Amino acid sequence: MLEEQQGPNAFSVGPGPVRNDSAAERHLEFQINIPHARRYNESVKESRTAIIVMIVITLGLIAFGAYLLSSSSTWVLVLGGLTALIGIAGLVFAGYAATQIDPKGFLDRGVLNPAIVCAAEKGHIWLLTLGEIGPSDTVWALFATKVADLPGHLNTVGERIPVTCCFAGIEGDRYKTIYVSPIAWGTDSAQVLQGAAQSIDEKEWQLLESMRSRFVSDGDYSIMEAKGIQLLTQVEVAGVSATENPELEATTY
Template sequence: MRRFEFVVDREHAHAVNETFTGLRRLRVVALLAAGLAIAATAALLWSGQAWGYLLAFVFALGAAIALWVALWTPHRSSIEKLYQDGALVPAVVTGADQGGIVLLALVDIAEPAAPTRSWALVTRKVRTLPGHPPEPGERVPAVAVRTDHAPRQVGERWQLVTAMPIAWATRDSAVIERARGAITELEWRLLAENLELADRVRRTATKRVMLDPEHLPGELR
């Protein structure tokens, strides 16, 4: 797995990083859900009805799950950890769409110990992309981030993966350029050759399309 080390600008990341914002929103929703479930549990137990005890158990279980999500999310949403653990991947701008910018990224979704690589094209629509002109073909170095909110992958592949731009964690153009140079020209070229697949990828439920290994360069098999 190829990683990229740099100093994360936390102030900048808190302001523009949409992945972090989404995880923070998830925690708030989980805390609200836990609070409502606990209140419902208490009311049902107070009722003293036999059927209320069964429903109280269901709500208590829901509260426990929501609290687990709320407590786990801060660990997940550490900005430094997201960039430290994510593999460096290439992404390119495919165009603008309804006030956002659509990125197409090349991501290996296989777990590190898997015997073979599993390359996929994934898309992501972003609102802002500091440090990059929103022009089709613009090269955007990013890191791969899981979005399934599960403690581990299923089988030998991650189920939901997206690309998080390096530009969301630094204002330094030299860092972005260094990350861009750390990605092979072969990968950038493969993305450029598949730009027309962006719309197809976006129409899928997972925003992902697997690439046929037989059609990949030997270096990526």
């Protein structure tokens, strides 16, 4: 167990934390390097950018409201006051949101899944991930994510990348939203990255590699949230289904 090993190279694979009355049976527990995660976790960078934009907009509203308050017209004064109040409220919310940014992101929860680099360009790679995406443990799929080059990896086509996946919302027999976070966003330990990859069944890696040609590059693939979801047939997932491997049970958050 992680508690017994201690240190940045320690890790364990087993049941994850309970969230919304469910838990990932195959979860990677490891010591997240916070400075490293702040630097590389793109979900954190995306949140920071959104907050900065919000702050700029709210400061603009406050400045515009202050300008309107210099008017002698009653209705303009009222409009200026409302505009300034909206700006102040937005600024307070942006400040609160900034305190809620967690560099751990989804790294400390979710299912350990295999991903493979299926395309690469200067500074970016596309990950094709294989995972069970239904609460009934019967729906397997491929899904793609575009991320910046990952530390600790060669970032070349065909490279194996261990990731953790979290799911949200139910639509029929599958989850509507899938969040993918490479383990490399949270650690610079080669031992943890290698151990995570080796903890995933070789059958899953082989199935993923055999289906790499299915990927079609799309510049609209977003950071973290998976796109291009393609469901697999029972024949395609024969030998790696959750019924044969109970540890592959998904989880919702």
